[in-house]
Amino acid sequence: xxxxxxxxxxxxxxxxxxxxxxxxxxxxxxxxxxxxxxxxxxxxxxxxxxxxxxxxxxxxxxxxxxxxxxxxxxxxxxxxxxxxxxxxxxxxxxxxxxxxxxxxxxxxxxxxxxxxxxxxxxxxxxxxxxxxxxxxxxxxxxxxxxxxxxxxxxxxxxxxxxxxxxxxxxxxxxxxxxxxxxxxxxxxxxxxxxxxxxxxxxxxxxxxxxxxxxxxxxxxxxxxxxxxxxxxxxxxxxxxxxxxxxxxxxxxxxxxxxxxxxxxxxxxxxxxxxxxxxxxxxxxxxxxxxxxxxxxxxxxxxxxxxxxxxxxxxxxxxxxxxxxxxxxxxxxxxxxxxxxxxxxxxxxxxxxxxxxxxxxxxxxxxxxx
Amino acid sequence: xxxxxxxxxxxxxxxxxxxxxxxxxxxxxxxxxxxxxxxxxxxxxxxxxxxxxxxxxxxxxxxxxxxxxxxxxxxxxxxxxxxxxxxxxxxxxxxxxxxxxxxxxxxxxxxxxxxxxxxxxxxxxxxxxxxxxxxxxxxxxxxxxxxxxxxxxxxxxxxxxxxxxxxxxxxxxxxxxxxxxxxxxxxxxxxxxxxxxxxxxxxxxxxxxxxxxxxxxxxxxxxxxxxxxxxxxxxxxxxxxxxxxxxxxxxxxxxxxxxxxxxxxxxxxxxxxxxxxxxxxxxxxxxxxxxxxxxxxxxxxxxxxxxxxxxxxxxxxxxxxxxxxxxxxxxxxxxxxxxxxxxxxxxxxxxxxxxxxxxxx
Numbered sequence: 001x002x003x004x005x006x007x008x009x010x011x012x013x014x015x016x017x018x019x020x021x022x023x024x025x026x027x028x029x030x031x032x033x034x035x036x037x038x039x040x041x042x043x044x045x046x047x048x049x050x051x052x053x054x055x056x057x058x059x060x061x062x063x064x065x066x067x068x069x070x071x072x073x074x075x076x077x078x079x080x081x082x083x084x085x086x087x088x089x090x091x092x093x094x095x096x097x098x099x100x101x102x103x104x105x106x107x108x109x110x111x112x113x114x115x116x117x118x119x120x121x122x123x124x125x126x127x128x129x130x131x132x133x134x135x136x137x138x139x140x141x142x143x144x145x146x147x148x149x150x151x152x153x154x155x156x157x158x159x160x161x162x163x164x165x166x167x168x169x170x171x172x173x174x175x176x177x178x179x180x181x182x183x184x185x186x187x188x189x190x191x192x193x194x195x196x197x198x199x200x201x202x203x204x205x206x207x208x209x210x211x212x213x214x215x216x217x218x219x220x221x222x223x224x225x226x227x228x229x230x231x232x233x234x235x236x237x238x239x240x241x242x243x244x245x246x247x248x249x250x251x252x253x254x255x256x257x258x259x260x261x262x263x264x265x266x267x268x269x270x271x272x273x274x275x276x277x278x279x280x281x282x283x284x285x286x287x288x289x290x291x292x293x294x295x296x297x298x299x300x301x302x303x304x305x306x307x308x309x310x311x312x313x314x315x316x317x318x319x320x321x322x323x324x325x326x327x328x329x330x331x332x333x334x335x336x337x338x339x340x341x342x343x344x345x346x347x348x349x350x351x352x353x354x355x356x357x358x359x360x361x362x363x364x365x366x367x368x369x
Numbered sequence: 370x371x372x373x374x375x376x377x378x379x380x381x382x383x384x385x386x387x388x389x390x391x392x393x394x395x396x397x398x399x400x401x402x403x404x405x406x407x408x409x410x411x412x413x414x415x416x417x418x419x420x421x422x423x424x425x426x427x428x429x430x431x432x433x434x435x436x437x438x439x440x441x442x443x444x445x446x447x448x449x450x451x452x453x454x455x456x457x458x459x460x461x462x463x464x465x466x467x468x469x470x471x472x473x474x475x476x477x478x479x480x481x482x483x484x485x486x487x488x489x490x491x492x493x494x495x496x497x498x499x500x501x502x503x504x505x506x507x508x509x510x511x512x513x514x515x516x517x518x519x520x521x522x523x524x525x526x527x528x529x530x531x532x533x534x535x536x537x538x539x540x541x542x543x544x545x546x547x548x549x550x551x552x553x554x555x556x557x558x559x560x561x562x563x564x565x566x567x568x569x570x571x572x573x574x575x576x577x578x579x580x581x582x583x584x585x586x587x588x589x590x591x592x593x594x595x596x597x598x599x600x601x602x603x604x605x606x607x608x609x610x611x612x613x614x615x616x617x618x619x620x621x622x623x624x625x626x627x628x629x630x631x632x633x634x635x636x637x638x639x640x641x642x643x644x645x646x647x648x649x650x651x652x653x654x655x656x657x658x659x660x661x662x663x664x665x666x667x668x669x670x671x672x673x674x675x676x677x678x679x680x681x682x683x684x685x686x687x688x689x690x691x692x693x694x695x696x697x698x699x700x701x702x703x704x705x706x707x708x709x710x711x712x713x714x715x716x717x718x719x720x721x722x723x724x725x726x727x728x729x730x
Contacts, residue, residue, distance in 0.1 A: 068631045182570045183577070213570045216588035217530040217560065217581065222537065222596060223634055228627050229591045230568060232620070233584035237567040240580045245573060264619025272580055272613055272658035279422045279688055280576040307622035314672045318619060321665075337630060 019354075021341055022104040022362035024302045025206070025259055025330035026092075026144070028137055029071070030111075031083035039128035039135075047121060055115050056181070056210040065224040069336040077334035085334040089140055096333045097143060100341050104362055105144045106172060106330075107133055108206050108259065112149040114177055115210035122151035127161055130171070138170040145366065147175035147204060153211075155191035162192065166199035172366040173202045177209025178231065178261065184238040185245030193251050202255040202300075202365055205238060207231035228337075235261035236269050239299065243273065246286035248294040255365060256299055260332060263301035267321040270295055296323070300365050302330035303357070304339040312346050324353040328362045370694040373681075375452035377709030378720065381557075381610050381653045381682035382447060382495075384488050385437040386412075386462045386480065395479035395486075400472070412463035412476070416559040417687070421575060426688040436686040440491050447685040448494055450693055455713075455720055457523060458488055459498045459610060465528050465561040473502035474512070481516050489521045496720065498526035498555055506539060510546045517550045523719040524553045524608065529585045530560030536589070536596030544602050551718045553606035553651075556589060558582040583658070586612040587620050590650065594624070597637040599649045606716050607650050611684055614652040615659050618672035621646065647675050651716050653682035654696070654708060655689040663699025670704070680716060681709040 030036060037045050057064055069075060071084045077095060079088030086092065097105060113125030126149045133146035148165045150158035165171050174196045182188060184205065196203045208231065214220045215230045235258055248254060273291035281287065287294075301322070309315050319327065331338050345354060363369050386392065389411045393401050403409070417424045425436030429446050437443065448456050464476040477500050484497045499516040501509040516522045525547045533539060535556065547554050560578075565571045567581040568588065586609050599605060624642045632638060638645075659666050670676070683695050696705060714721050 068634070179569055183567060183572050184569070186573070211570060213565055213568065215568050216534055216592070217564055217567050217585040218535065218589065218592075219531075219533045219564050221534045221588070221592050225595055225627050225631050225634055226534070226588070226591050228631070229624050230588055232623055233587050234568045236584050237569050237572075237577075237581050240577060241569070241572055244577055244580075262619070262623050264622055265616060268583075268613070268616040268619070268658055269580075271615060271660060272583060272656070275656065275658055276423065276576055276579050280579070282422075283574055283576055305623070305626060307619055308626045309618070309622045309672075314618065315622070317668050317672070337627075 018101040018342070019358055020101050020103040021329055021358040022106070023100070023102045023331050023333065024106045024257070024328040024362050025304060025332050026105045026107050027086050027333065027335060028107050028109055028133070029084045029086040031087040036125070036128050036132055039131040040124060044121060044124045053116050053121070054118055056117060056212040057115070065227045067224060067336070072336055073334045074336055074338060089137060092333070093141065096331070097141070100331070103143055103359070104366070104368060106366070107137055107144055107146050108175055108204065109133065109147065109149055110206070110208065114149060114152050119151050119154040119157065123154065123157045123161065126151050130161070130165060134170045145172040146170050147173050148201070149175050150192060152176055152192070153181050153188065155188050159191035159195035162195035162199055162201070166201070171201070172368070173204045173257065175204045175206060178205050178207050178234045178238045179209035179213065179215070180211040182211070183241030185241030185243070185247050190247070193247055193254055197251045197254045200367065202257055204257040204259050205235070206259040207235060207261040231260070232262045232265055236265055239295065240269065240273060243291045243294045244284055244287055246284070248298045249286055249288060254298060257302060257328065257365065258299060259302045260304060260330070262305065262307055263303070263322060263327060264307040264315070264318050266295070266301070267318060300326050300328055300361065302328045303344065304330040304332045305337050306339050306344055324356055325361055327357055328365065329358045370692070370698055371696040371700040371705060373451050373693065373696055374705055374709055376454045377451065377681050378713035378717070379447060379451060379453045379456040379683050379685070380608065380680040380713055381655065382443065382456045382458050382685045383437045383461050383687065384443065384458050384484065385435040386460065386483065387434060387438045392476065392479040392483055395482040396475055400475040412466065414461065414463040414466060414559060415562070415575070416578065417461060418575065423579065423688050425686045426691070429686040440488060443685060444492065447683050448492065451683065451695060453494060455496055456494055457496045457498060457717070458484060459526055459555060459557055460484055460500060461557065461559060462500070464500060465503060465531065468504070470502065470504040470508065473504040474508045477502040477512055481512070485519060485521065496521050496523045498522070498524045499552070500526050501543065503527065503531060506542050510542050513543065513546045513550065513552070517552060520719055520722070522552070523717045524555045526555045526557060528559040528561060529556050529582060529589055529612070530564065530566060532561065532563050534589060534592035536592030536594070536598050538596065541598070541601065544598055544605050548602045548605040553608050553716055555608045555610050556586070557610040558612065582611070583613045583616055587616060590620070591624060594642050594645050595635045595638055597635065599645050600637045600639065605649060608653065608680065608716060609650065610653045610682070611656065611687070612652055613656055613658040614679065615657070615669050617646070617652070618669070643674070647677070650678070651680050651712065652678055653684070654679050655682045655684040657689070657697045659697065661698060666697055666699060676704055676707050677712055677715070679708045680713045
């Protein structure tokens with residue numbers, strides 16, 4: 001989490017010396033409000049102009065919890081040609097991809113059709129975002145790969161979008177958000193998992209989203225920090241739902257990636273799930289194995305925001321319990337809580353683990369050699 | 370297993386109200402009449418369905434009636450075998466779920482009086498928690514003050530899932546009263562179901578609700594810390610009951626990172642979250658959500674960086690362990706003493722006051 005106000009003109013010069021990395025969480029933005037319109041039918045352009053998105057939250061503009069920085073992004077990430085942070089490919093290349101030697105960058109668009117109540121509009125915007133990712137990003141820089149965003153509350157429409165893009169090598173995953181109308185294991189989302197498994201695509205579950213549920217089981221908290229910390233609790237519950245609804249029992253080849261919600265919570269959640277499953281398995285006979293086994297076999301985690309104990313050995317204990325082969329490095333560029341690649345892993349990590357952490361695991365999960 | 374030692378404090382016992390009709394003697398004429406005329410049914414929360422395996426250990430389950438509803442059973446199954454000096458009773462009766470403020474006040478009053486008469490009066494080892502009608506803050510404070518006159522009430526009891534995050538300023542008069550009266554505030558697993566029982570909506574299964582309790586404790590701890598409850602009430606102790614605790618270190622690493630990044634949003638949080646937890650927050654021992662391997666548990670205790678956070682509990686009659694294995698394997702004698710005796714006595718000030726009084730003629 002480095003909030004940087006400085007210019008760092010020397011970054012590009014040192015790129016050659018840096019380890020090649022995958023960044024599994026990059027957020028591309030639109031430079032203008034209407035940048036998506038060329039990919040949207042006239043009917044939906046007019047709809048947006050008249051009614052806007054009608055999301056599962058009250059604010060017409062911006063999020064209900066004001067972010068820590070404008071657009072939740074680094075102040076040094078505004079492109080010189082204008083537009084919000086993350087909206088310029090050339091500046092992303094210059095500020096991030098080149099100097100940090102990112103050889104694989106996974107795009108996770110956030111302001112999409114997800115979290116919109118009108119499901120036809122949601123599907124139209126998601127499809128437009130997918131076209132826009134190709135047009136503006138992945139076709140222009142082969143390091144970048146897209147995520148298929150889908151109308152998450154409409155299972156059949158989402159599955160259709162996935163099938164349409166299944167063979168398109170511009171995309172390496174399906175993208176969902178953790179907060180939806182229901183927990184992610186619920187049946188309304190099953191067509192998404194079927195289509196993803198059929199397409200051989202992992203499903204990324206990024207923190208955030210809007211489904212109308214308060215971000216605590218006790219209603220709405222007061223502060224942005226509570227929302228930010230709370231994403232890890234949402235992710236834990238969403239993952240428990242996926243396991244306990246039997247999604248992995250039905251989809252043995254499905255892989256899922258928990259994005260931007262931390263990973264340190266995993267061992268404790270697994271221990272709790274296993275213990276209580278021993279007592280209550282008669283309620284969920286479709287869950288045939290201890291829950292931790294499904295999690296071990298199906299789940300990966302991106303690293304940012306990396307948990308940061310003062311004593312780094314504590315973190316290594318947790319990673320040992322999860323597995324060094326399960327973590328995918330991510331920076332969250334251009335967001336303010338960016339994890340700087342060179343500072344994330346301290347000395348003392350073996351070369352093999354370091355290589356897997358920064359690049360190897362991502363290549364494997366995304367089927368890129 | 371690690372052997373327990375005599376003289377400890379069991380910080381989480383659940384005496385069960387046999388039926389709503391058991392509270393009739395403790396209700397006013399008006400409410401007694403309401404209960405019977407309107408045909409009100411028993412207030413059982415679906416957090417603990419009586420026949421669910423986790424609601425009672427198989428060998429603690431009575432032939433009839435609710436688990437935990439008979440004092441003789443609690444004595445024979447928990448108080449005697451673990452040789453405790455004190456046992457703190459946390460009734461989990463569904464009074465939090467009702468929507469009428471007046472009804473909640475009447476039922477909480479009755480529940481607290483029932484606990485004093487039918488449990489605390491019957492066994493000198495037992496102590497009570499004050500169940501409060503959170504439907505009204507004013508009435509909650511009044512109930513705390515009323516019950517606190519009886520020194521056997523040693524804590525205020527709330528549920529982890531409710532109408533609003535517990536750090537909200539709305540609740541602060543309760544914390545002020547608790548601090549003033551030397552009562553820790555216990556927060557127990559459970560919900561009033563006024564919100565979905567998870568932060569992502571309604572799950573399908575009882576097991577999901579149970580797993581989600583831990584996540585609810587995490588969000589409540591965030592709320593309590595960042596709203597500034599402990600900056601305002603530095604002497605207030607809060608006890609997370611049946612929360613699990615193995616999630617605590619990684620949770621704090623995350624909270625600490627965001628606190629460093631955006632502490633400008635909550636400038637009154639002038640100490641690191643870990644320090645606040647060390648000085649103000651405690652956790653009941655059960656459930657121990659960890660593998661049997663003592664080496665892993667040692668690492669987990671080390672991650673907590675304090676031996677003062679845990680308070681012995683059996684969670685009787687809930688099924689958290691078998692035999693007499695209330696303590697996980699591999700604890701040192703020093704840690705056993707801390708968990709069973711020193712930490713609870715340091716947390717529940719009223720126990721020591723009483724202990725002193727008993728020894729001083």
